[in-house]
Amino acid sequence: MGIRTIGRASTSHGVEALESRLLLSVTLVKDLNPNYSSNPTNFVSAGGVGYFTAYNSLNQPALWRTDGTFAGTFIPAEKGHFSISLPSQLTAVGNRIFLTAGAGAELWVADSTASGTIGASPSRASVA
Numbered sequence: 001m002g003i004r005t006i007g008r009a010s011t012s013h014g015v016e017a018l019e020s021r022l023l024l025s026v027t028l029v030k031d032l033n034p035n036y037s038s039n040p041t042n043f044v045s046a047g048g049v050g051y052f053t054a055y056n057s058l059n060q061p062a063l064w065r066t067d068g069t070f071a072g073t074f075i076p077a078e079k080g081h082f083s084i085s086l087p088s089q090l091t092a093v094g095n096r097i098f099l100t101a102g103a104g105a106e107l108w109v110a111d112s113t114a115s116g117t118i119g120a121s122p123s124r125a126s127v128a
Contacts, residue, residue, distance in 0.1 A: 049065050063090075087100070088105075
């Protein structure tokens with residue numbers, strides 16, 4: 001990050017900056033799907049962790065979580081945390097996220113741990 005000068009103008013008093021802006025830099029944390037576009041969407045933050053949906057390496061939609069590092073960006077199901085298919089409608093409430101998932105759009109509650117991720121629908125009343 002830094003302040004960059006955009007354009008210059010010559011005047012009788014010398015050269016003056018026309019405009020200064022704070023330009024943000026962007027760094028790729030992880031290539032989520034090297035073969036296709038991962039199309040990340042539905043970004044929310046809860047408990048210092050970011051959650052979003054994106055296509056995995058099998059080109060299927062998946063729930064991802066990130067702490068902003070390479071190692072901390074992963075699909076929780078692949079780390080044994082929980083398995084959720086077709087995630088959508090992510091909503092942060094406190095340190096948890098609520099989302100719908102599965103073909104029946106069942107309600108889930110997650111806090112990024114296996115024990116803290118449960119199906120809130122009657123048919124998913126236990127840890128996945």
